[in-house]
Amino acid sequence: MASIDRVAADAANLGLEIEIRTLDASTRTAEEAASACGCDVAQIVKSLVFEDSGTCKIVLLLVSGRHNVDLDFLRHHHGLDLRRCDPRRVRDETGFAIGGVAPIGHLAKPTIWMDRVLDGFEIVYAAAGRPDSVFAVDPAKLRQAIGAEVLDVNQESAVSR
Template identity: 50%
Template structure:
């Protein structure tokens, strides 16, 4: 198990959760690949997207349903400032994860986290566990709790 996956497992264990990781034979780097591998709807895949606050410069984690794109105006309203894509090297340095394997938990330092309310419509969702082919299944309400996330609408309906 990679160092990144060990951090995710330690964070789950610290939260009192006994969750098994599933290592897929193929990449789960995109939501579509993950949905196929996990045999679920694309909406059940948690995309962990990291943005940088334009004013604060702080990283922000948006947990978004795999079938949604982020409406930036809605995300910025939820976060309270303008957002821009964070540099991939900075993401790796500050979270310990590479793009495609960013987990909702297990970061080097906690990030302000916002969760797409659509994810809460499902009984179970699948998230990256620190690698581009390692995932775990979790109740989205538990994910909301352990990440201390705020809900937001990722897209206009």
């Protein structure tokens, strides 16, 4: 099954009503996605895949497009000891290439954490399995459907609650 079809099927299974949009412009970066969607870059959900240093399991961080992840901050404030994940492992375990990793439709369910700043929006835009595709979703409904834990990804996100 194509990655975009997995996203659509998983959304239906989770009770999320989404419409996947395939765009003419690239959505590989948060800035490109915001421009293509006509929204603020903070409304873009960056799906970042890491590896837990202790368990070696995949961890997915859903981060506002305006934030960068501070791994030292996560370790000190949330007890998460993460390291970058090999791109081949990202594709093998999620079913998505970097740049198109969706928050749903993974081949193997990762542990998921979500930037608390995303909850400040009525709608956010997430990758739909390809670098040119997105879907809009209520962040609270997404978080609940996927069982994501909320966290601050850096000092800025901790202050901008």
